[in-house]
Amino acid sequence: MVLAKQFGRFVLSLSLVSLPGCQLLQLVDTDETPTSVMMIDHEQSIQVINKQMAQYLSEDGRESFLNQMLVALESDNRDRFKGKDPETYSWWNILVQPNQWKEAEIKQATVKGVDTSYHFEFMDVPYRAKTTLHLLAHPDTNSFRVGELSKDEDFNAIAKVEGEPWLLVEQDGMVKGYIHQEYARSNVLDHDILSTKPNELLARSENARQITSKSELFGRYTCRDLVYELTKDERVTTASLRACRKQRKIWYIDVPETNTKPL
Incomplete structure (x- = not known):
């Protein structure tokens, strides 16, 4: 009491x-x-x-x-x-x-042809491909291919298209295209708040205007x-x-x- x-x-x-x-x-x-x-x-x-x-x-x-x-x-x-x-x-x-809801503007190196003009929910979560996947230029099954992920290949889901089941794939600091989230699984082993690192991408967003050679990503996070x-x-x-x-x-x-x- x-x-x-x-x-x-x-x-x-x-x-x-x-x-x-x-x-x-x-x-x-x-x-x-x-x-x-x-x-x-x-x-x-x-x-x-x-x-x-x-x-x-x-x-x-x-x-x-x-x-x-x-x-x-x-x-x-x-x-x-x-x-x-x-x-x-x-x-x-x-x-x-x-x-x-926090709005953010990010600039990131991007493979030529990948459209980053969508509105995103920023993530920064490690994932693994469940099967061989085509990397697409747009979050659309009819989009043209810009690359490929092998089965069990690791990547970072830098963001998710807001309201859509599409992940934006990043590897080695480069945005490489879109995949449907149904064909990938999260690699996060521990969801403890103390063991989860901050989103480095958002930490760098304050300097986004100083970067001129990268694609712009607009979105939000909670x-x-x-x-x-x-x-x-x-x-x-x-x-x-x-x-x-x-x-x-x-x-x-x-x-x-x-x-x-x-x-």
């Missing part, structure tokens, strides 16, 4: 701060204003979150917490989640904000702001992060904002 009241005050004091091009969650405690640390380096951010979990959660509890974080990010009808580690007797609470609280006895750690989506159940940490309350 005490935890519920604590998290209730925490949630009520949460406010959105608008910044040029993005939104960040600002944590404001009712008793004091904590010092927030913006983590820029992804690996450093992972280290901070792992350290927090090590202070509160067992191995099984850690897995349950991260799984519930993924459930929260995928949920369309709930925004609050909670759980307990039966081994350490620690509790967690998770609050997730609505989806935010991000959600998420707040979690870890509690044991009188110790409470709260933090917020932004997670962005590559495809269903594959999310990565974008730019987290972290605060820890010591004993």
